[in-house]
Amino acid sequence: MTGLAHIDADDVDGILAAVAEDGGCIARNVLGDDQCQALLDDFSPHLAAMDWGRDELGYRNDFYGARTKRLHGLFSKSPRMVEVLTHPLLLALAERLFVDDGFADDVRLSNTELMVLGQDQGVQDFHTDGVSWRRVQRREDREILISANCALTPFTASNGATRVVPGSHRWPPDRRPTDDEVCLAEMPAGSALIYAGNVIHAGGANVESDVRVGLYLGYIPSWLRPIENQLVTNTPADVLALPERARRLLDVVEGGFTVYA
Ligand SMILES: O=C(O)CCC(=O)C(=O)O
Numbered sequence: 611m612t613g614l615a616h617i618d619a620d621d622v623d624g625i626l627a628a629v630a631e632d633g634g635c636i637a638r639n640v641l642g643d644d645q646c647q648a649l650l651d652d653f654s655p656h657l658a659a660m661d662w663g664r665d666e667l668g669y670r671n672d673f674y675g676a677r678t679k680r681l682h683g684l685f686s687k688s689p690r691m692v693e694v695l696t697h698p699l700l701l702a703l704a705e706r707l708f709v710d711d712g713f714a715d716d717v718r719l720s721n722t723e724l725m726v727l728g729q730d731q732g733v734q735d736f737h738t739d740g741v742s743w744r745r746v747q748r749r750e751d752r753e754i755l756i757s758a759n760c761a762l763t764p765f766t767a768s769n770g771a772t773r774v775v776p777g778s779h780r781w782p783p784d785r786r787p788t789d790d791e792v793c794l795a796e797m798p799a800g801s802a803l804i805y806a807g808n809v810i811h812a813g814g815a816n817v818e819s820d821v822r823v824g825l826y827l828g829y830i831p832s833w834l835r836p837i838e839n840q841l842v843t844n845t846p847a848d849v850l851a852l853p854e855r856a857r858r859l860l861d862v863v864e865g866g867f868t869v870y871a
């Protein structure tokens with residue numbers, strides 16, 4: 611299995627072609643070193659206050675794993691999140707996939723999640739992220755989700771780089787990958803794994819003492835229900851203070867109902 615293509619973040623056409631062909635690729639230079647560090651600094655007190663294997667509300671989630679920490683409500687935790695949310699590459703990808711041909715009038719964020727893998731976290735079960743809307747996923751003959759997993763620390767073979775199955779976005783629902791069909795999303799900090807909602811993937815295993823930190827953002831057509839309610843996970847005043855484009859991405863639309871989107 612050849613690896614995922616590595617493509618510069620300003621090559622939107624190249625990234626879209628790789629997503630169409632393989633179901634995903636690595637976008638280079640999405641975030642700068644200073645942005646990665648500032649985001650890590652902003653999130654670190656929240657991570658320090660959490661136990662491994664439990665979410666912020668104290669619940670276990672077997673799908674996530676026992677040696678991971680997952681943070682939500684990221685807009686109240688870091689003022690730098692708005693730059694990532696409105697990153698020109700991520701908006702261009704979502705608009706080209708969902709808006710340009712009239713599939714939707716606009717795009718929305720489904721959720722953001724800080725995905726921290728600690729030492730001894732094992733591999734995650736293979737899945738697609740589009741399965742969150744499995745009835746729509748089955749019905750639509752196209753992607754309904756485009757995701758970015760931004761590396762805030764390097765992703766390596768031994769610290770849990772995401773496992774991706776190129777081409778699986780076009781597989782029948784019951785096909786399972788064999789080991790030789792799996793690629794690792796190894797990348798330096800500042801790169802991002804860009805992947806389709808229908809592509810099979812899973813978090814890798816971390817056998818290192820350092821944590822692996824991925825910042826996930828998923829974008830959907832505006833008529834689909836986001837899986838995170840940003841007005842619940844964040845302090846509402848923080849969301850309302852964001853610029854208009856960002857608020858709209860978070861489904862805060864003045865006088866509007868998403869049903870018209
Ligand atoms: O941690 C990762 O690299 C991927 C995690 C993932 O795919 C998920 O939780 O949906």
Ligand SMILES: [Fe+2]
Pocket residue numbers: 737738739811812
């Ligand atoms: Fe996933």
